[in-house]
Amino acid sequence: MCGIVGLYLKNDKYQSRLGELFSPMMIAMTERGPDSAGFAIYGDAVDSGIKFTLRHEDENYDWEKLAKDIEEALVTKVDWFKNSKVAIFKVKTDADFVENYLHENHPDVLIMSAGTSIEILKEVGLPERIVNMFNLDKMQGTHIIGHTRMATESAVTMAGSHPFSTGMDLCLVHNGSLSNHNRMRQELKRNGIHFDTDNDTEVAAGFLTYRLQQGDSLHQALEHALKELDGFYTFTIGTKDGFAVVRDPIACKPAVIAETDDYVAMASEYQALTTLPGIENAKVWEPEPSTIYAWERGSN
Amino acid sequence: MKTIDLAKQTVRDLNQALHDQAAACTETEWEVLNPKGQHNLAVGLDQKLRVDIKGHAGYYCGGMNKEADIVVHGSAGQGVAENMMSGSVRVKGNASSSAGATSIGGLLVIEGDAGSRCGISMKGSDIVVTGNVGHMSCFMGQAGTLVVCGDAGDALGDSLYEVHIYVKGEVKSLGADCIAKEMRDEHIQELSHLLKRAGVDEDPHAFKRYGSARQLYNFKVDNASAY
Numbered sequence: 001m002c003g004i005v006g007l008y009l010k011n012d013k014y015q016s017r018l019g020e021l022f023s024p025m026m027i028a029m030t031e032r033g034p035d036s037a038g039f040a041i042y043g044d045a046v047d048s049g050i051k052f053t054l055r056h057e058d059e060n061y062d063w064e065k066l067a068k069d070i071e072e073a074l075v076t077k078v079d080w081f082k083n084s085k086v087a088i089f090k091v092k093t094d095a096d097f098v099e100n101y102l103h104e105n106h107p108d109v110l111i112m113s114a115g116t117s118i119e120i121l122k123e124v125g126l127p128e129r130i131v132n133m134f135n136l137d138k139m140q141g142t143h144i145i146g147h148t149r150m151a152t153e154s155a156v157t158m159a160g161s162h163p164f165s166t167g168m169d170l171c172l173v174h175n176g177s178l179s180n181h182n183r184m185r186q187e188l189k190r191n192g193i194h195f196d197t198d199n200d201t202e203v204a205a206g207f208l209t210y211r212l213q214q215g216d217s218l219h220q221a222l223e224h225a226l227k228e229l230d231g232f233y234t235f236t237i238g239t240k241d242g243f244a245v246v247r248d249p250i251a252c253k254p255a256v257i258a259e260t261d262d263y264v265a266m267a268s269e270y271q272a273l274t275t276l277p278g279i280e281n282a283k284v285w286e287p288e289p290s291t292i293y294a295w296e297r298g299s300n
Numbered sequence: 301m302k303t304i305d306l307a308k309q310t311v312r313d314l315n316q317a318l319h320d321q322a323a324a325c326t327e328t329e330w331e332v333l334n335p336k337g338q339h340n341l342a343v344g345l346d347q348k349l350r351v352d353i354k355g356h357a358g359y360y361c362g363g364m365n366k367e368a369d370i371v372v373h374g375s376a377g378q379g380v381a382e383n384m385m386s387g388s389v390r391v392k393g394n395a396s397s398s399a400g401a402t403s404i405g406g407l408l409v410i411e412g413d414a415g416s417r418c419g420i421s422m423k424g425s426d427i428v429v430t431g432n433v434g435h436m437s438c439f440m441g442q443a444g445t446l447v448v449c450g451d452a453g454d455a456l457g458d459s460l461y462e463v464h465i466y467v468k469g470e471v472k473s474l475g476a477d478c479i480a481k482e483m484r485d486e487h488i489q490e491l492s493h494l495l496k497r498a499g500v501d502e503d504p505h506a507f508k509r510y511g512s513a514r515q516l517y518n519f520k521v522d523n524a525s526a527y
Contacts, residue, residue, distance in 0.1 A: 251416050251435070254378065254396065270337030270356050270377060284356070284375050286396050286415045289435060 001150035002175040003029025004162075004255075006236045006243050006266040007276075008143040008295050013262050014277070018043065019139030021276060025265070026127045026136070026146045028272040032175075033148030036161035037130040038122020040171040040238045043141020045117035049076075049092035053112035053119045054102075055085055055158075063087040066106060073101055084133050086112060088119055095168065110159075115169030117141075117240060122161045142297060145238045147173035153181070154199040164205035167212055169240035174201040175268055176232035176253040184228070204229055208237070222246050222292050236266060242296035251289035258282040264295045302327045307334040315343060318368075322346040337377065342370050345387070359396075362389040365406060378415075381408045384425055397434065400427045403444070409498045416453065419446045422463055428498035438463050439475065445494055449502050457510055461517075465510040466491050468502065477516040481509045 005025040009015055018041070026037060045051075054066075067078040067089065076093040091098050095114050102109050113120035121134045127148045131137070147162035154160050163171040178184075181200040184207060189195065193206040207228065211221035218239060225235075226246065234253040237244040245266050247255055258265045258273050260282045267273050270284065287293050304314045314332060321327065322345075330351045335341055339358035342351050345368040353361070356374035366385040375393035384403040391399075394412035401417065403425035410418075410427075416434035419427045424443040435453035438446050441463030451469035458475020464487070465478075474480075483505075491504040516523060 251397070256377075256396070269358065270375070271358060274336040274356075280355075285394055285413070286434075289416065 001032045001152075002162075003032030003148040003268045003272065004146070004173045004175045004234060004236050004266070005029055005148075005268070005272050006143070006145040006173075006238075006245070006264075008243050008264045010262055010264065010295075010297075015043070015142060016140050018141045018144055019135075020137045022144050022146065023131045023137045024275040025267060025272045026131050026148060028274070029146075029148040029268060030127045032268055033150045034126055035151055035156045036122065036124045036149040036158070037127035037147065038120065038149075038161050038163055038173075039136065039144055039146035040113065040118055040120045040163040040173075041136075041139055041141045041144040042117045042119075042169070042238065042240065043139065044119075046090050049090060050095045050098065050114055051116060051119070052089045052091065052095075052098065052114050053121065054087050054089055055110040055112050056087075056108060057085070059085050061087075061109075063089075066109065069105070070098065070101065073105070074098065083121070083135070085123070086121060086134075111165075113165045113171065115240065118165075118169045118171065118238065120163050120165055120171055122147075122158060122163065124156055124158055124161065143238070143243055145171070145173055145236050145243055147175075153177050153201075154197060157197070160197045160199045160202075162201060163238065164199075164202050166205040166208045166237070169238075170208070170212070170218075171238045172201065172205045172208060173236050173238075174204060175234045175255075176248070178204060178229055178231035178233065180230040200231070204233070204235065218244065219292055219294070226290055226292075234268070239294075239296065242294065244292060244294040245287055246292050247287055247289050249290045255287050256284060257287055257293070258284045301329040301331055303331045303333060305333040306336065306338060311338050311340055314341065318342060318345050318347075318349065318351070321349055325349075335374070339377070342368070345370070348387075356393070357391075365389060375412065376410075380410075381406070381425075384408065394431070399429075400425055403427070407497060409500070413450065419444075419463070422446065426494055426497070428494060428500055430500055432469070435472075436475070438465055438478075441465075445490065447491065447494060447498070447500075447507070449500065457512070459516060460510075460512040462512060464490065466504075466507040467510065468507045471508075471510070474510065477513050478510055479513045481511045483507070483509045 079090040162173040178200040181203040234255045332353045335355040337358045341361045343363040346366045349368040351370045357376045359377040360379045362370040363382045367387045372391045378396045381389040382401040384406040386405040388407040390409040395414045397415035398417045399414045400408040408427045410429045413431035414433045418433040418437040426445045428447040432450035442461040448467045452471045455475035457478030
């Protein structure tokens, strides 16, 4: 099953209320996915350097010490704040330096996302609990995608929940199941892509990461995904400037899109859109199979 | 007229109240407020009622309908009027996939577009779509009529039995064993009558007819590649 939701703001009108508008969308999809939930929010962008979402199993982990360690080791400046089990680190240096440093010196710290504006927050539990845990309704930003999970292909764990990071400022949520993920995981591993779980969606995320590394544009990478990935899926892909929606050629997994002058919203079911302002007069339609829909700031 | 506000009452309250009319009909006009995409609205009705749903409906709206006339003043989710027996369902907006699936009788009118698999395995109903229909529409359709005033997606009428399909616009591709057929007077009459019943103002002469080539009814080894 699973539910996916996305909200992309076309202008500044609702940016201060992004989290508040999105929270009920996530909670409305509880019936489709009650076992875990997560979201990727884009906002609070850094002008220079990189923003990381880091997670540690220990809720009392000493993030301040980690920030100091990074500052000393990499001779850089770190701004950070804590949110439940995660911390947002803004580091004025290259992403690779920080990632290598963490892998070597703090392997217990998980990197959930990296980019200039993305933050990925996800946990096991009911969507309402996760929305409250991270105080989503207070968050601001330009766009956000989310997922409520009913696991079918792999274990119910934080690591197996969505969104999955697919690169700098990129992430993926998925409703459906992939049937060729084992073979594809092996192929991608041979090409240097790292996997943390045996989850099928992580393979789709890894596939997009690989294609983007090969020089594909996001559109080209998604076209390759339509050819190579076998199974049922509706994907929503978060990018730095917007989001994209793709359904498989059979289009068994539901998706509905609503558009007004102020926003584009997508959801597995219309029920998740009913609390949005002006939804009564929105253009509401179902995305076509095998078609890439993308909205990006600056392009429309 | 009886009004049920789904902001205050549940879908079960609504359906129970409508089902109660089967035994003793005390109210024929019903209005449903704040549907907000909820599933299973006005399903399993068995009485000559008029039900106006003021907003968007979720999955399976008007499913298994007998006799009632249901109007959705908005869009409808998957499986609207699935397995309808008689009566009518009219959707003012768009419908999602599998509209009128396995429907046995009655009239389904979609004033916008219908998604994929519209009329899948239909068994005798009449479906009129003012806009387009998605891929695999009328898959394994057994009996009844599907009218599409816009375009049809891929694999229209795949593995078709005896549904009469009329399409005014383009057909992206025909499914296995579905072919274009001659439009004879009897078909113009059938289509005119149905368009009139649906309240759709279109010229029946502008449509093309599609039907079964009847080559896949029984297994023939020569056709193995078509299955």
